[in-house]
Amino acid sequence: MTISLFTTGRQYPYERQTFTRAAGFHDTAKGRLKITTGKSMPSQDQNEEAERQRRMELLIGRLPQKIQDAVNWLLVPERRWVRIPAGILFLAGGMLWFLPILGAWMLPIGILLLAEDIPWLRHLSGRGLAWMEREHPTWLGLKG
Incomplete structure (x- = not known):
């Protein structure tokens, strides 16, 4: 069976x-x-990773098509050499939130990009996405 x-x-x-x-x-x-x-x-880790991936797909599905294509291109495992520097640059830009154009909106993008390659950030992003699904389901395109 x-x-x-x-x-x-x-x-x-x-x-x-x-x-x-x-x-x-x-x-x-x-x-x-x-x-x-x-x-x-x-295992529990595999279930958590599957849930994180599901929530990421929901979040990416809310983006405009061109941005979805760019994000999906970045998330391909072979694109690690682009994803890590991009994540670091987004984090650095988020730290300079007081300057024009740069802002705090860059921090979560940097964390989500780096989370694909760094396990403790993967756990952090999973918790953040779970919070988002629980507290603000409309952000993921779910009915509240």
Whole structure:
């Protein structure tokens, strides 16, 4: 028996994770079912990353098409050599918020770009996106 843990139609890194009765559940001596961690069962980190990716897709989907294309181009794993300097420049521009054109709006963009390559920023961006979904769902295009 195979059970799919994710039922959305979007392609996320951990969407097709499944587990079998033998790997995920074992009958105990008393006939109860006990959940165990089988090899193919997704971990909490994988679930958090899948949720972060889902929220990122919702946020990117709210942008104009040209900006969506640019962001999606930057988020391709092979574009790390462009993404990291761009993220650093956005963070630096955000620190100069008092100057014209530059501003605090650049900080979250820099964090989201760098989060693709730096694990502790990935956790921070995941928490920020979760807060955004909880407190301001319309920012992600969800109904409040």
